Amino acid sequence: MAKLLNGRIESNALKHKPTTRAGVMITGGGYQGKTESACEVAAAFEDRWLALHHYLNPDALPGARDLHVPVAYVQTPVTAKPKSTCKAILSFYGAETKNMDLPDLVRQVASSLHDHGTKVLLLDDITRLRMHRADDQDTLDLLRAFMSMHVTLVLIGVNIPASGLQREGRCDTGTGQYIYAPARHAQVHGLEPTQTERRFDLVELDRFRYDTDEQIAAWIAHLAGVENELRLMDASEGMLTDGVMPEYLYQRTGGVVGLLERFMEDGCREAIATGKERLTEELLEGITIDLAGAPGRDAEAGEVPAAPSPRAARTRKRPRNTVLDDRGPAAAQGAG
Structure with missing residues (x-):
């Protein structure tokens, strides 16, 4: 998991082309260290990125002194809607959200990500989205549109394959990546000028086993x-x-x-x-x-x-290993 996530973050951060950045989904059971592991990888990247640019935002505008934040972490609201999700992201930056409608909030999110030099956006507990609700489907479309903002989108959640988040996607058997159709919000709010499909690498972080x-x-x-x-x-x-x-x-x-x-x-x-x-x-x-x-x-x-x-x-006891048991002539004849 660490190798794939670190490689995806670094590759996307070094890109200069105006293309959609591929994302990563991290799945597994509850309390299995998904968030901590992802944050450790992202924190290590942030340290390297800050040192590479002498702790200055290389894309800062002349006269601007926005705080340089290469990595942003946001927890998905329990009742996620497009507006509440935008506000959760903006609250990370301490940005103003009062009296804003959805298009204004989306533009403010895009501005905050760019102005602070954010390269990675981690959205935790993404499986709080319920795909049978229209608001949650709109929120997922909006999150996919965020991939056009030149950040690596990392979605972390419990049992993502069973959550319905990939219902509209298809798995490329050659690469193991999930491919999604263009998001509706990208067309409505003009977030992405191309029809590039969104791609996610799915990584599963499992619990320890005790069999071998x-x-x-x-x-x-x-x-x-x-x-x-x-x-x-x-x-x-x-x-x-x-x-x-x-x-x-x-x-x-x-x-x-x-x-x-x-x-x-x-x-x-x-x-x-x-x-x-x-x-x-x-x-x-x-x-x-x-x-x-x-x-x-x-x-x-x-x-x-x-x-x-x-x-x-x-x-609870582990079953005894019977591979080397001698079951006698009767068992051997029955097998023959």
Whole structure:
């Protein structure tokens, strides 16, 4: 994901032709680190871009001193409409939005993106758009039209393929890209003079798995990184990676990095409060991951995953590998 996203952002930022910039869609389950991963890639690009131009906006007009903002992050409104989406983008810049109709808001968005030298626009929780609503369809058309503003549009959401966002697009089997017809708002508001089709690369960020040796090793490596960041007085090497602890943590979190982070935070607070200063299975048994009412999350959009209960973690066991079992002559004859 990081390689594709970084390559797309850098390639688009260095283009000078007045063409529509290809975008990226990042999908996956809730709490799986999509936003954090995308923001890390975008932040690294911003650091490089600012250093390349000596922290000055290369496209700034003479006498203008607009803040140089190569990357903008906006959360999609829960009840997204074209006007509310434009206002959410403009609020990132602190721009004025009062007494503006939609055409004025769209022009103000275009001006803000250009004046601040924005090269990347990240729109989080994009699957809050419901494609059975006319307002949401208009909002998606408007977002596609933003691609003509010479920015890389990065859409982040839960289970994008099932959301209907790609309903009007088709997948190019040769490139793996989704291709969309021209947006209606581009024609209505004159945002794009050409009929260039919009393209998105779809990237899926999945949870950790625990089925093969490689998957288990990747999970343990992640736990080792988490363990290295914990600052408990009685913590020891292998606290999260030795014995049955990796499997137990996987069963409690389902391999979802966001749930693991929440689990570790609550566990550390309990370890400090009780004076144990160490994470053990016994201590973690008393911790319940409760995501109900999580701020800024829309459960109806799939942004809040179900957390396994402690009892489910104790009773669930991995099936025994029977590949090398000797089933006897009877089984061999039956197979023949």
